[in-house]
Amino acid sequence: MQVTFLGTGTSRGIPTVGCQCKVCTSTNPKNKRLRSSLLIESDVNVVIDTSVDFRTQMLQHNVTKLDAVVYTHCHMDHILGLDDVYPFNMWAGKTTRAYASPTTLKEIQITFRHLFQGELYPGVPELEFEPIEGDFQIGDLEFEPLEVLHGKMPILGFRVGRFAYITDVSHIPEKALRQLEGVEYLALGGLRYLSHPKHFTLSEAAEMAQQLQARETYLVHMNHDVDHEEGNTSMPESVSLAYDGLILEIA
Ligand SMILES: [Zn+2]
Ligand SMILES: [Zn+2]
Numbered sequence: 001m002q003v004t005f006l007g008t009g010t011s012r013g014i015p016t017v018g019c020q021c022k023v024c025t026s027t028n029p030k031n032k033r034l035r036s037s038l039l040i041e042s043d044v045n046v047v048i049d050t051s052v053d054f055r056t057q058m059l060q061h062n063v064t065k066l067d068a069v070v071y072t073h074c075h076m077d078h079i080l081g082l083d084d085v086y087p088f089n090m091w092a093g094k095t096t097r098a099y100a101s102p103t104t105l106k107e108i109q110i111t112f113r114h115l116f117q118g119e120l121y122p123g124v125p126e127l128e129f130e131p132i133e134g135d136f137q138i139g140d141l142e143f144e145p146l147e148v149l150h151g152k153m154p155i156l157g158f159r160v161g162r163f164a165y166i167t168d169v170s171h172i173p174e175k176a177l178r179q180l181e182g183v184e185y186l187a188l189g190g191l192r193y194l195s196h197p198k199h200f201t202l203s204e205a206a207e208m209a210q211q212l213q214a215r216e217t218y219l220v221h222m223n224h225d226v227d228h229e230e231g232n233t234s235m236p237e238s239v240s241l242a243y244d245g246l247i248l249e250i251a
């Protein structure tokens with residue numbers, strides 16, 4: 001399977017509107033971060049989170065087919081692109097499957113109320129939601145949900161074979177640590193250098209990566225305090241900062 005990092009930024013994206021800081025004004029393309037989202041391609045195309053930048057991400061990577069969407073949690077940076085799933089419904093002539101925890105699904109039903117009640121307005125996305133209750137299969141991909149904490153809020157990461165994706169996270173409970181045993185490629189959230197109640201810092205994420213002993217770990221969901229090159233130099237050998245457009249081929 002192939003994994004593409006569609007976005008590696010925190011909720012405001014980098015550059016952040018109105019900001020003149022060193023990272024937001026940097027000309028290094030690796031310092032431009034859309035909101036965090038991931039594309040997994042094998043027999044099927046699956047996107048994890050429809051970020052605010054979903055449309056841009058689909059166009060940038062020339063994605064012409066989408067089989068399913070999987071949600072980590074209900075925060076706006078991770079769901080607001082949902083409206084742009086519609087063209088995939090239009091071209092394929094069918095609904096798109098979507099997977100979310102019962103809690104996330106409830107929040108999506110509130111945020112996108114118009115998709116769940118009454119007669120659908122023509123041109124709205126058509127998603128067929130399935131609540132995540134345990135492992136689930138999309139085409140040839142086996143998804144194993146990993147319950148982690150984002151502050152006090154339980155959210156989901158996912159293990160897919162040798163790969164795992166955990167975005168907004170400040171604590172990984174015992175059960176998820178066990179589920180992550182033997183993972184080889186890991187994408188893990190690390191927000192900034194200063195401590196934060198709902199996210200790992202870069203060094204907390206790097207420490208966790210070393211504990212998990214993945215062969216390669218890539219940090220995601222970074223804010224504008226983090227310069228790509230500078231951040232990378234402070235990382236242990238098996239850990240690096242992901243960037244938009246990074247592709248992993250996982251046999
Ligand atoms: Zn987020
Ligand atoms: Zn900035």
Ligand SMILES: [Zn+2]
Nearest residue numbers: 073075150168
């Ligand atoms: Zn969040």
